[in-house]
Amino acid sequence: MLSVPDFQAIAHNFSNASSTPYPAWALGGLLLGRGLTIQKPMTPISGTSGSSFKFSQTLATARPTKASCFTFGAAHLLGGWIIYDGDELNGAGFNFAWSTLYLIVNGRAGIKSIFAGRINPLAFSLLALGNAGIYGKRFFWP
Template sequence: MSAPLNSVPQSSSSSLKLLDDLSVSPYPAVLLGSSLILKGAASSKPSPVGVESGSSVKISRALAVKPSRASCFTFGAANLLGAWVIYDGEPINGAGFNFAWSSLYLIVNGTASFKSLFRGKVSPLALSVLALGNAGLYGKKFFWPSNSLAQF
């Protein structure tokens, strides 16, 4: 006998179960939020204007580096708040909140993260990949909350 057309192999089924479990878990949001907070805390402030000749050019380049400290702290705090909403027992609302803030992070910092790769910085791209993963996980849970593995 052949397997039904809608059956999923066992290894694929366990991967789908893991993704479904992660979409109601606060851990992906905590990972992104804490990574953003740490990135914001570790980034240095630009030096004040007039410290050395030509400093305004250096400062304008430093300000153009994304994600900025304010961006890291804002999006990090928002993702941690969304993780708290999920932890507090509202996985659908928390998923929607985290989807929205992860998508906004990608809109604000996504293009600059690819450009920073050419400057030898990998962390902005890694943060964008985390945000993309969170947007995918939580977006699926928010827009299709009733989908379960039984329907696959």
């Protein structure tokens, strides 16, 4: 039998997640892992039709870029460490700010990636949106 979800329990778990570094570490670790696995673009070879080269260039220039993955990944790992070290309020503000910056830089590309058939950029944008919500609630309404 299906039961009605207990919204107070969900809100309580949502509030408790902001006092742990795990959401920030999850996003930071996934971004660093993505940054390590991004392929370099193909070098042009003379005598080819060029379509594979153009395809490689579009994949390599897709968001999030390698620099973006490393920058935002390291920032989220640092924000998680700030919370782990005991400064929950400032760590929440740090993670909220970097999650919001990630959405400003890569959010539109995450939505457009649906039409290109890629789900990684959308998943990262949704994780950043979740982190912004979790840590923003803690920072603005402690």
